Amino acid sequence: MAEKVVNIEMINPENLVYQKTKVLNDNVMHYCPGCGHGTAHRIIAEVIEEMDIQSEIIGIAPVGCSVLMYNYFNVDMQEAAHGRAPAVATAVKRLWPDKFVFTYQGDGDLAAIGTAETIHACNRGENITMFFINNGIYGMTGGQMAPTTLEGMRSSTSPYGRDISMMGNPLKMTELVAQLPGTCYVTRQAVHTPSNVRKTKKAVRKALEYQQKNMGTSFIEIVSNCNSGWKMAPVESNNWMVENMFPFFPLGDIKVPDEE
Numbered sequence: 001m002a003e004k005v006v007n008i009e010m011i012n013p014e015n016l017v018y019q020k021t022k023v024l025n026d027n028v029m030h031y032c033p034g035c036g037h038g039t040a041h042r043i044i045a046e047v048i049e050e051m052d053i054q055s056e057i058i059g060i061a062p063v064g065c066s067v068l069m070y071n072y073f074n075v076d077m078q079e080a081a082h083g084r085a086p087a088v089a090t091a092v093k094r095l096w097p098d099k100f101v102f103t104y105q106g107d108g109d110l111a112a113i114g115t116a117e118t119i120h121a122c123n124r125g126e127n128i129t130m131f132f133i134n135n136g137i138y139g140m141t142g143g144q145m146a147p148t149t150l151e152g153m154r155s156s157t158s159p160y161g162r163d164i165s166m167m168g169n170p171l172k173m174t175e176l177v178a179q180l181p182g183t184c185y186v187t188r189q190a191v192h193t194p195s196n197v198r199k200t201k202k203a204v205r206k207a208l209e210y211q212q213k214n215m216g217t218s219f220i221e222i223v224s225n226c227n228s229g230w231k232m233a234p235v236e237s238n239n240w241m242v243e244n245m246f247p248f249f250p251l252g253d254i255k256v257p258d259e260e
Contacts, residue, residue, distance in 0.1 A: 021042070021045045021046045021048075021049045022049060022054075022074065023045035023046070023048045023049045023054055023073060023074050023075060024041065024042065024045045024072055024073065024074065025071075025072060025073070025074050027071050027072055029041070029072055030068055031065065032226075032227060032228045033227075033234060034225065034227045034233070034234025034235075034237065034238075035065075035224070035225065035226070035227065035228075036133070036135070036190075036191045036192065036222065036224030036225055037065055037066065037133060037224070039191040039197060040104075040131070040133060040191055040200075040222050040224070041069070041072060041073070043191065043197060043200055043201045043204055044102075044104075044131065044204055045073060046201065047201060047204045047205050047208060048075065048208075050205070051205070051208060051209075053100055053208070054074065054075055055075075056098075056099055056100055057075050057076070057099065057100040057101070057102070058075070058076045058077070058078065058092055058096070058099050058100070058101050058102075059073060059075055059076070059077045059078070059101075059102050059103075059104060060077070060078050060079075060080050060085040060088050060089045060092065060101070060102070060103045060104070061077060061078075061079060061080070061085070061103075061104050061105075062079070062080040062081065062082055062083060062084060062085040062103075062105055062109050062114070063081070063082035063083075063109060063140075064082070064105070064106040064108060064109045064138075064139070064140050064141075065106055065133075065139045065140045066104045066105065066106060066109075066133070067079070067140070069104055078092065080103075082109060082113050082114070083109050083110070083112070083113035083114025083115075083117060084114060084117055085103035085104075085105050085109070085110075085114065085117070086103055086114065086117040086118050086120075086121035086122075086126070086128070086130065087117045087121070088103075089101050089102070089103045089121070089126065089128045089130075090121055090124075090126045090128070093126060093127055093128050097127070100129070100208055100211055100212070101127075101128045101129070101211075102128060102129040102130070102131060102208075103128065103129075103130045103131065104131045104133070105130070105131070105132055105133070106132075106133050106134075106135070106138075106139065106140075107132070107133070107134045107135065107136065107137075107146045107147060107148040107173075108137075108138040108139075108141075108144075108146045108147075110130070110132050110173065111132075111134075111146070111147040111148060111171050111173045112146060112147050115147075118130070118173070118177065119176075119177070119180070121182075121217060122177040122180045122182050122183050122217045122219065123180045123181070123182050124182050125181065125182025125183070125184075125216035125217055126182070126216075126217055127211055127214050127215070127216060127217070128211065128217060128218075129207045129208055129211050129217075129218045129220070130217065130218070130219045130220070131204075131220050131222065132173065132174070132219065132220065132221040132222065133222050133224050134148050134173075134221055134222065134223050134224065134245075134249065135148075135223075135224045135225055135226035135229070136148045136149050136150060136153060136170075136226070136245060137149060137153075137155055137226050137229040137230065138155075138229070139226045139228070139229045142156050143155055143156040143226075143228075143229040144156050144157040145157045145158040145162060145167065147170065147171040147173070148170050148171060148173070148249075149162050149170060150162060150170055150244060150245070150248055151164050151169070151170065153244075155229070170248065172248075172249070173221070174186055174187075174188050174219060174221040174249075174254060175254060177217075177219050178219075178254045178255040182216050182217050183216060183217045183218070183219055183255060184210050184215040184216040184217065184218060184255075184257050185206060185207055185210050185215075185218040185219070185253075185255065185256060185257060186218075186219045186253075186254045186255040187203045187219075187220055187221070187252070187253045187254060187255075187256075188220075188221040188222075188223060188249060188250065188251050188252060188254065189203050189220065189221070189222055189223070189251055190222060190223045190224070190241075190246075190251055191222060191224065192224075192225065192238045192241065192242070196251075199251075200220075200222060203220050203253075204220065206218070207220055210257065215257055221249070223241065223245050223246065223249050223251065224241070225237040225238055225240075225241045
């Protein structure tokens with residue numbers, strides 16, 4: 001009997017439901033199972049592919065969970081010292097004004113050690129896009145309290161919960177930069193459900209399109225979980241995020257250009 005041959009070329013392209021974007025390579029990501037970073041990466045990569053700007057974009061990733069972002073993206077990437085991504089992005093954009101430039105930063109990086117760089121880049125209206133992953137904790141370096149850690153939220157450096165009288169209030173960085181004249185588009189989104197993924201992807205596309213129009217700084221906060229740092233299972237951490245993070249960090253657009 002003749003051996004049966006399966007011809008995979010017979011599968012019609014229109015039957016393809018999903019395919020990994022070519023902007024992401026095949027390296028296995030180091031993020032913890034259930035972490036939102038991987039989804040955020042995929043969204044940004046898909047938008048880059050759909051806009052056909054893979055050869056025209058430069059990403060800046062500093063210290064933190066995003067430190068190995070260059071290992072997953074098939075685009076030009078530049079590392080930056082902890083908190084200095086906006087400063088490096090400013091230099092890159094001014095040297096190559098026709099390139100798309102973005103930063104990808106965590107809350108400890110962007111809202112703590114990099115607060116000055118963030119504020120001044122936004123105030124100057126540098127024509128870059130900033131992606132801000134807010135999980136309320138220092139995820140990579142040991143689960144310490146971050147500027148965005150909620151009141152009463154436990155961390156390795158606030159084991160009894162954040163005490164406002166001693167440790168100050170959580171910082172709403174996104175509302176803060178929205179007040180600066182240099183920002184054109186400021187929004188807060190999430191990636192824990194398909195609906196939120198679609199909204200976040202739309203925001204990413206808008207931000208890069210505004211950069212193409214030279215409209216100033218776009219700032220996208222993505223509220224995410226850190227199930228390892230929070231000492232929770234992934235599903236439990238997402239539920240905790242919805243119940244506790246979203247009331248303090250409400251989702252939605254905070255500032256949009258006049259053309260909207």
